[in-house]
Amino acid sequence: MxxxxxxxxxxxxxxxxxxxxxxxxxxxxxxxxxxxxxxxxxxxxxxxxxxxxxxxxxxxxxxxxxxxxxxxxxxxxxxxxxxxxxxxxxxxxxxxxxxxxxxxxxxxxxxxxxxxxxxxxxxxxxxxxxxxxxxxxxxxxxxxxxxxxxxxxxxxxxxxxxxxxxxxxxxxxxxxxxPVAATINLEEKHPVYHRYFVRKWKQSLRIKIQLYPDIDDQQTLLRLHSLTQMHDYFVPRHTDHPTTHAYLSAYKLSxxxxxxxxxxxxxxxxxxxxxxxxxxxxxxxxxxxxxxxxxxxxxxxxxxxxxxxxxxxxxxxxxxxxxxxx
Incomplete structure (x- = not known):
């Protein structure tokens, strides 16, 4: 309503x-x-x-x-x-x-x-x-x-x-x-919000890797500049899903x-x-x-x-x- x-x-x-x-x-x-x-x-x-x-x-x-x-x-x-x-x-x-x-x-x-x-x-x-x-x-x-x-x-x-x-x-x-549509929307239409979430996610990942240095390569994060790039790197290494699309679709609500x-x-x-x-x-x-x-x-x-x-x-x-x- x-x-x-x-x-x-x-x-x-x-x-x-x-x-x-x-x-x-x-x-x-x-x-x-x-x-x-x-x-x-x-x-x-x-x-x-x-x-x-x-x-x-x-x-x-x-x-x-x-x-x-x-x-x-x-x-x-x-x-x-x-x-x-x-x-x-x-x-x-x-x-x-x-x-x-x-x-x-x-x-x-x-x-x-x-x-x-x-x-x-x-x-x-x-x-x-x-x-x-x-x-x-x-x-x-x-x-x-x-x-x-x-x-x-x-x-x-x-x-x-x-x-x-x-x-x-x-x-x-x-x-x-x-999440699939929202990610595309952020990247294609809202660069300010997109940069905000990239920055916030990188901050969180840096904190985590400083606490657990063997979990991943912190320097890799500095080379990634979009949510899609970050997901493409992150998803196969740290989730049970092979691709970004599969991961985002897994928590989509139909x-x-x-x-x-x-x-x-x-x-x-x-x-x-x-x-x-x-x-x-x-x-x-x-x-x-x-x-x-x-x-x-x-x-x-x-x-x-x-x-x-x-x-x-x-x-x-x-x-x-x-x-x-x-």
């Missing part, structure tokens, strides 16, 4: 929304607004089986909590990314306990596992959600993710029954649906997969998102329990509604999860 969200005119440009969502002024504002969440935050290293460990942080100081929300950041983000910290802070203020989960090699977690992160490592995220539920039982468990984190959240939802996960509701913001979700799910996205690639056609007909809330503004993980850089999507997450507890 097309919902109503109309920010002030200077914030209607999708690139303004996308870039401001992660810039320092938004980070400062989100950090200040999330001061209570951060004060009550405690780090946890989750054991996810087979010696795999993921880092996260729990904030729980609600005597009558409405439930526990687990949040997953986007690619090369972290539990302290501005958009995630903003949403977590709002949810916490509104009576939800919050667990912010770092994916492997994100945030300050590069040292925890030797093998490199790749986006098909779903098992450990499923196990992390199961471990969160074991450690912090609540009547209601919610899962939300942003961009690639939204992709992970949706795939966790597809595995929920087989993994015996108790999820009341899933909600995602600007989820990555088609319409059939989305329609088969058995957990009530809400997808927040914008028609002007310059980064992700939503599937074509009428998304509102996917499934009775998959609600697509598609707005005309918001860019990628932005949805900034005013000049204080607060997010309309944050309040929508509160409303969505509150409604699920009634």
């Amino acid at each position: 097309v919902a109503t969200f109309t920010p002030p005119r200077p914030l209607q440009n999708p690139h303004v929304q996308t870039i401001l969502a992660s810039l320092a002024p938004r980070k400062v504002a989100a950090t200040i607004r999330a001061s209570k969440l951060r004060k009550d935050s405690k780090e946890y290293i989750l054991n996810c089986g087979n010696g795999i460990r993921l880092l996260g942080a729990i904030s729980r100081n609600q005597k009558n909590s409405k439930g526990l929300v687990t949040l997953i950041h986007g690619w090369e983000g972290s539990i302290d990314s501005a958009y995630l910290l903003s949403a977590a802070g709002v949810l916490y203020e509104q009576g939800f306990n919050v667990f912010r989960l770092n994916l492997r090699d994100h945030g300050k977690s590069h040292h925890l596992n030797k093998a490199l992160f790749n986006s098909t490592r779903l098992d450990e995220v499923v196990q992390a959600v199961a471990e969160i539920q074991r450690l912090f039982p609540h009547d209601h468990h919610f899962l939300t993710g942003f961009s690639l984190g939204g992709n992970f959240a949706l795939r966790v939802g597809l595995r929920a029954a087989s993994a015996a996960l108790h999820l009341t509701k899933i909600a995602t913001v600007s989820p990555l649906i088609d 319409r059939q997969q989305l329609a088969s979700l058995e957990i009530p799910t809400h997808i927040i996205c914008s028609t002007d998102d310059p980064i992700t690639a939503m599937p074509g056609g009428d998304l509102s007909t996917l499934s009775p329990i998959v609600d697509i809330e598609q707005v005309n503004f918001g860019g990628h993980c932005g949805f900034l509604q005013d000049f204080r850089l607060t997010s309309w999507a944050d309040q929508r997450l509160v409303e969505i999860f509150q409604a699920a507890t009634i």
Whole structure:
């Protein structure tokens, strides 16, 4: 469905929304607004089986909590990314306990596992959600993710029954649906975002190789200048897939997969998102329990509604999860 969200005119440009969502002024504002969440935050290293460990942080100081929300950041983000910290802070203020989960090699977690992160490592995220539920039982468990984190959240939802996960509701913001199309889109149409992700990925890989020098040749990274070049080098060496296309296709979400979700799910996205690639056609007909809330503004993980850089999507997450507890 097309919902109503109309920010002030200077914030209607999708690139303004996308870039401001992660810039320092938004980070400062989100950090200040999330001061209570951060004060009550405690780090946890989750054991996810087979010696795999993921880092996260729990904030729980609600005597009558409405439930526990687990949040997953986007690619090369972290539990302290501005958009995630903003949403977590709002949810916490509104009576939800919050667990912010770092994916492997994100945030300050590069040292925890030797093998490199790749986006098909779903098992450990499923196990992390199961471990969160074991450690912090609540009547209601919610899962939300942003961009690639939204992709992970949706795939966790597809595995929920087989993994015996108790999820009341899933909600995602600007989820990555088609990694193949998104990569082509970045390289061909958006050089600024493309360079940003190349730079961020190289930074992460350098940290990893400094910690584990035998894992790969750090100098090779300096010679690669596009996501395709980096994937072509990385995929056959560090994933179970022979080619870049096979790897990116492995975590693409088809319409059939989305329609088969058995957990009530809400997808927040914008028609002007310059980064992700939503599937074509009428998304509102996917499934009775998959609600697509598609707005005309918001860019990628932005949805900034005013000049204080607060997010309309944050309040929508509160409303969505509150409604699920009634």
